[in-house]
Amino acid sequence: MSAVLTFSENERVALELLTPAAALAAALQGRVVAAAVGTAPVGDLDHHGAAEVLHLKGSGLESFTAERFAEALAAACADVKPRVVLLGATRDGRDLAGRLAARLKAGAVSEAQKIEVLPGGEIGAERTFLSGNAVQVVRSRAATVVITVPPRAHAAPARAGAASPVRELPVTPASRVPEVVEVTEKSKGGIRIEDAPFIISAGRGFKKKEDLALIEDLAKALGAEVGCSRPLATDLAWMTEDHWVGLSGHKVRPKVYVTLGISGQIQHIAGIRDSETIISVNSDANAPIFKACDIGVVADLYKFIPALKAVAAKHQR
Amino acid sequence: MAKILVLIKQVVDVAQVRFDGGKAPNFAQIPAKMSDADKNALEAAVRLKEKAPGSEVVVLTLGGAKVGETVNEALAIGGDRAFIVAQPHDSLDALATSELLAAAARKIGGVDLVLCGEASTDAYQGQIGPRVAELLQIPQITFVKTLEIQDKAVVATRELGEKVVKVKAALPVLVALVKDANQPRLPNLMAIMGSKKKPQTTWKPVDLGFADGSLAPDKMAVAAVEIRPQTMARRMVVLKDKPLEEAAQVVVEELVKKGVLRGGH
Numbered sequence: 001m002s003a004v005l006t007f008s009e010n011e012r013v014a015l016e017l018l019t020p021a022a023a024l025a026a027a028l029q030g031r032v033v034a035a036a037v038g039t040a041p042v043g044d045l046d047h048h049g050a051a052e053v054l055h056l057k058g059s060g061l062e063s064f065t066a067e068r069f070a071e072a073l074a075a076a077c078a079d080v081k082p083r084v085v086l087l088g089a090t091r092d093g094r095d096l097a098g099r100l101a102a103r104l105k106a107g108a109v110s111e112a113q114k115i116e117v118l119p120g121g122e123i124g125a126e127r128t129f130l131s132g133n134a135v136q137v138v139r140s141r142a143a144t145v146v147i148t149v150p151p152r153a154h155a156a157p158a159r160a161g162a163a164s165p166v167r168e169l170p171v172t173p174a175s176r177v178p179e180v181v182e183v184t185e186k187s188k189g190g191i192r193i194e195d196a197p198f199i200i201s202a203g204r205g206f207k208k209k210e211d212l213a214l215i216e217d218l219a220k221a222l223g224a225e226v227g228c229s230r231p232l233a234t235d236l237a238w239m240t241e242d243h244w245v246g247l248s249g250h251k252v253r254p255k256v257y258v259t260l261g262i263s264g265q266i267q268h269i270a271g272i273r274d275s276e277t278i279i280s281v282n283s284d285a286n287a288p289i290f291k292a293c294d295i296g297v298v299a300d301l302y303k304f305i306p307a308l309k310a311v312a313a314k315h316q317r
Numbered sequence: 318m319a320k321i322l323v324l325i326k327q328v329v330d331v332a333q334v335r336f337d338g339g340k341a342p343n344f345a346q347i348p349a350k351m352s353d354a355d356k357n358a359l360e361a362a363v364r365l366k367e368k369a370p371g372s373e374v375v376v377l378t379l380g381g382a383k384v385g386e387t388v389n390e391a392l393a394i395g396g397d398r399a400f401i402v403a404q405p406h407d408s409l410d411a412l413a414t415s416e417l418l419a420a421a422a423r424k425i426g427g428v429d430l431v432l433c434g435e436a437s438t439d440a441y442q443g444q445i446g447p448r449v450a451e452l453l454q455i456p457q458i459t460f461v462k463t464l465e466i467q468d469k470a471v472v473a474t475r476e477l478g479e480k481v482v483k484v485k486a487a488l489p490v491l492v493a494l495v496k497d498a499n500q501p502r503l504p505n506l507m508a509i510m511g512s513k514k515k516p517q518t519t520w521k522p523v524d525l526g527f528a529d530g531s532l533a534p535d536k537m538a539v540a541a542v543e544i545r546p547q548t549m550a551r552r553m554v555v556l557k558d559k560p561l562e563e564a565a566q567v568v569v570e571e572l573v574k575k576g577v578l579r580g581g582h
Contacts, residue, residue: 066447067456091477095459098411098447107412107538110442130439131331134341134544142538178456178486181472185480198577222572223579234497241478247441248496250478255575258568266331277575278551279568285557295571296555297564307561311569316580 002030003080007073008088009064011043015156017086017149018048020115022157024084027117033080037061037072046164048157053164058171066095067175074103075171082144084123089148101146108146109138115147132247132270152194152253191242193227194250201227201245205261205282205301209238214305215260221309229262246271260301264289318371319466321362322422324433325355325378327387331438336546351387354434358494360501362432363395365466373397377421379404379414392512393504400425401519405532410539413532415448420525422453430471431491435460446493456486459493
C-alpha cells in the first residue's frame with residue numbers, strides 16, 4: 001500500500017498535486033495515480049508524470065457534489081489502495097476530504113503545508129493552527145491518510161512528453177445530494193488577488209468608504225492590486241469579497257504586500273505569511289502588524305499616501 | 318417543527334495563547350470559549366425554533382473537564398437540552414471525534430437537522446461536519462450564511478467567495494455555517510438562570526458502543542505530536558517619527574529592489 005492517489009475538482013490544482021505526490025511516491029517507493037471524476041475528458045492530467053490516470057465514470061457525477069464524489073473516490077481507493085490521498089484544499093476539496101475520510105474510516109489532515117515520509121514510515125505533516133499563531137505537527141501511521149494541499153503551494157510538474165495510461169473505472173454513486181436552486185455571481189473587479197505579485201491592502205484605518213479612492217489611485221499609480229482586511233469585505237462591505245485577504249478570505253503570496261491602516265489580526269497575518277516582503281503603515285506604533293512586517297512606517301495613512309505617490313513618481317520617470 | 322441538533326466545540330481562546338520562549342503553553346490554563354462559527358450555528362438553530370414553535374434545539378458536544386461552561390452558555394443562548402460526550406483524553410483525532418458524535422446523534426434519535434460551524438477556531442480543519450454527515454448518511458450543505466426550513470426541506474444560501482449558491486435538500490440534512498453568519502445573542506440574566514434547569518446528559522464512549530481502549534491515544538489515525546509558535550522571520554524595521562518623505566523613500570527603494578514598481582508612463 002504505497003501508492004499516492006490525487007484528485008482535485010479544480011483543473012489547475014489537480015496538476016499542482018502531482019508535485020508533492022511524486023515526492024511522496026518516491027519516498028514510499030510507490031506510484032502516483034491521478035484520479036479524474038465525471039464525464040469530462042481527463043484534460044492534461046495524463047501528461048504530468050502520473051503512473052496512471054484513473055477515470056471514474058458513472059451517472060450522478062456530472063457536477064461536483066461532495067457526497068457522490070466521495071463515493072467515487074472511495075471506489076478508487078478500494079482499487080488503488082493508496083497510502084496517501086492528496087486532495088486540493090479548496091472549499092469543495094475540504095467538503096470532499098471529510099466525507100471521503102469518514103467513508104474510508106481514515107485519518108485526515110487539512111491544509112498541510114509540508115508532507116513527508118518519516119524514517120519510521122509514518123506520514124508527517126505540518127499545518128497552521130490556532131488561527132495562524134502556531135504550527136501543528138501531525139503524524140499518521142494509519143493504512144490510508146487523506147491530506148488536503150492548499151492551492152498554489154506547489155508548481156505543477158513540467159508537461160511530460162509521454163502520456164500516462166488512462167484506465168476507466170465505472171462507479172455507481174447513490175447518495176442523496178442537495179439540489180442547486182440558484183447561482184448568483186457576485187459583482188467583482190475581475191481580479192484574482194491570490195495571483196497578484198504586488199498588493200496594497202486597506203484596513204480599518206480608512207475612515208469612510210469614499211476614502212478608498214486614495215488607495216485605488218495609489219495602487220493604479222504603482223501598479224498594484226487592491227486588497228482589504230476582513231471588516232472591509234464583510235461587516236462594512238466596502239469592497240467585494242474577491243479583495244479580502246486573510247485566513248478565511250484569500251491567502252496571498254505576492255512579492256510585496258503593503259498594508260495601509262491594518263492593525264494585524266492573527267487571521268490577517270495567516271493569510272499573508274507567504275508574502276516575500278511585507279510593508280506596513282499604521283498610525284498606532286503598538287499595532288501587532290509591526291511585529292509581522294519587514295518595513296513598518298508609523299504614520300497617518302492619509303498623509304503617507306500622497307508622500308509615497310510623490311516619491312514613487314520620481315522613480316517612475 | 319423540527320428537532321435540531323447543534324454540534325458545538327469548546328476551544329481555547331486563541332487570542333490568549335502566548336508562546337513564552339518558543340514553548341507551547343499549558344492549554345488547560347488558557348480560558349476556553351465556544352468556537353466562533355459553532356456559536357453562529359447555535360444562534361441559527363434558536364432562530365429557526367423561534368419561527369417554528371414546538372421545535373427543539375439539542376446541543377451536542379464532546380469535551381473535557383471545562384466543557385460544562387460552554388454547555389451552560391449554549392443552554393443560556395437557547396438550547397433546550399444538552400448531551401455531552403466525555404472525551405477519554407484531549408488528543409482525539411477528527412476520525413474518533415466524528416464517530417463519537419455520530420453515534421451520539423443516532424442515540425439521541427429523530428434528528429431532522431444537524432447544524433455546526435464550518436470549522437473550529439483552533440484547528441480550523443473543517444472535517445467534522447462532512448464526516449458526521451457521511452456517517453449519518455445525509456446530505457451536507459456547507460459554507461452557509463442563511464437557512465430556512467420549508468416543507469420538510471432546508472433551503473440555504475452558500476457563500477462561496479465569488480458566488481452565492483442557493484440550494485435545497487429534504488430533511489434530514491447537515492448544515493455547516495460560516496463565521497459571522499449572524500450576530501449571536503448575549504443571554505440575559507433570566508436566560509442564564511433558566512438554563513440551569515435545562516437537562517444535561519453525559520455519556521461516556523462506552524455508552525455509545527465504543528470498547529474501552531479503542532480510543533486510546535496510540536489508536537488515533539492522526540496524532541498531533543507538537544505545537545510550536547509560527548516563526549516570524551521578518552526584518553521588523555519600524556520607522557517612527559521620520560519625515561514622511563524619508564519613510565516613503567525607504568518604501569519605494571524596497572519596491573524597486575523587489576521589481577514590482579511600475580515603470581514610467
